[in-house]
Amino acid sequence: MVRSPCCEKEHTNKGAWTKEEDERLIRYINQNGDGCWRSLPKAAGLLRCGKSCRLRWINYLRPGLKRGNFSEDEDQLIINLHALLGNKWSVIASRLPGRTDNEIKNYWNTHIKRKLLSRGIDPKTHTSLNPINNMNNNPITQPQNSALMQTINCASVDIDPVTKNGLSCKVKCEDSPVEESSNSSSVLSEEALPKINLDLSISMPSQEADDDKLKLEISHKFQYQLIG
DNA sequence: AACGAGGGCAACCGCAATAGA
DNA sequence: ATCTATTGCGGTTGCCCTCGT
Structure with missing residues (x-):
C-alpha cells in the first residue's frame, strides 16, 4: 500500500517556528480546540504540516507545561519508570505532570544516561555494569x-x-x-x-x-x- | 578574538496503531 | 472484514549555544 504524504511538502514551512506562527496556532486552538491536525494548518492559516502543528502545540504551546530544570524527584521517578517501562516515553510523561514525552526523552539521552553510567549502571538494563553485581543483586535477570x-x-x-x-x-x-x-x-x-x-x-x-x-x-x- | 568540539534541545521522519467509512 | 486516512510514538537529525583551547 502506498501511503499518501501527510501534507503538501512543497507548500509547507519547516524548521523553527516563528512567534507569529505560534500566535496563530494558539489563537486557532483557543477558539476551535485541538484535534483534526490534518485540516488545522489550512484552517488556521499556517503553512505547516499537521504533524508539525501537533508537535508544536503538545511540546511547547499547550498550557500547563512546566519547562525548566528537572527536580531530583522527577529524575528518580523517570529512572524508576524507565526501569519498569523502557522507552515508553509517552507513558512515562503521563506520570510527570507538565512534562512532555519529547522533553523526557531528550533529558534521558542527555543527562540521565550519563548520570547512570557514572554510577556504573547500564542505562538500558538498569543493572550494574559489573556482571558480578548483577549475579548477586538482580534475581530477575539472573x-x-x-x-x-x-x-x-x-x-x-x-x-x-x-x-x-x-x-x-x-x-x-x-x-x-x-x-x-x-x-x-x-x-x-x-x-x-x-x-x-x-x-x-x-x-x-x-x-x-x-x-x-x-x-x-x-x-x-x-x-x-x-x-x- | 577566533575556532572547533561537544552538549542540549526543537523539530522532523518513518512506522505502527487506531478510527472510521 | 477490508481498506484508507489520520494520529501518535520513538528514533534521529541538525541547529544553536557554550566552553575550552
Missing part, C-alpha cells in the same frame, strides 16, 4: 535454566485509577528470600490507590536473550494481567 518455568509472585501492585497502569510493584522470586521493589514515587496518595494482589507466571527466556527482551515480556505480562 541466568536461569531455560527449560524451567519460574514463578514470580507479585505481592502488591499500586494501580493508577485513571490510566489503570501499575505504578509500582513488589516482586519476589519464589526461590529468593530477597524482596525486590521497583520503587516509584507516586503523585497520588497511598490511600487513593486501590491495591490488588495477583500472581504472575513469567517464562524465562533462554540465556542468550537480552535483558531488554525480558523486561519487555515482564512489562507486557503486567499490563495483560492488570487489564484482563
Whole structure:
C-alpha cells in the first residue's frame, strides 16, 4: 500500500517556528480546540504540516507545561519508570505532570544516561555494569535454566485509577528470600490507590536473550494481567 | 578574538496503531 | 472484514549555544 504524504511538502514551512506562527496556532486552538491536525494548518492559516502543528502545540504551546530544570524527584521517578517501562516515553510523561514525552526523552539521552553510567549502571538494563553485581543483586535477570518455568509472585501492585497502569510493584522470586521493589514515587496518595494482589507466571527466556527482551515480556505480562 | 568540539534541545521522519467509512 | 486516512510514538537529525583551547 502506498501511503499518501501527510501534507503538501512543497507548500509547507519547516524548521523553527516563528512567534507569529505560534500566535496563530494558539489563537486557532483557543477558539476551535485541538484535534483534526490534518485540516488545522489550512484552517488556521499556517503553512505547516499537521504533524508539525501537533508537535508544536503538545511540546511547547499547550498550557500547563512546566519547562525548566528537572527536580531530583522527577529524575528518580523517570529512572524508576524507565526501569519498569523502557522507552515508553509517552507513558512515562503521563506520570510527570507538565512534562512532555519529547522533553523526557531528550533529558534521558542527555543527562540521565550519563548520570547512570557514572554510577556504573547500564542505562538500558538498569543493572550494574559489573556482571558480578548483577549475579548477586538482580534475581530477575539472573541466568536461569531455560527449560524451567519460574514463578514470580507479585505481592502488591499500586494501580493508577485513571490510566489503570501499575505504578509500582513488589516482586519476589519464589526461590529468593530477597524482596525486590521497583520503587516509584507516586503523585497520588497511598490511600487513593486501590491495591490488588495477583500472581504472575513469567517464562524465562533462554540465556542468550537480552535483558531488554525480558523486561519487555515482564512489562507486557503486567499490563495483560492488570487489564484482563 | 577566533575556532572547533561537544552538549542540549526543537523539530522532523518513518512506522505502527487506531478510527472510521 | 477490508481498506484508507489520520494520529501518535520513538528514533534521529541538525541547529544553536557554550566552553575550552
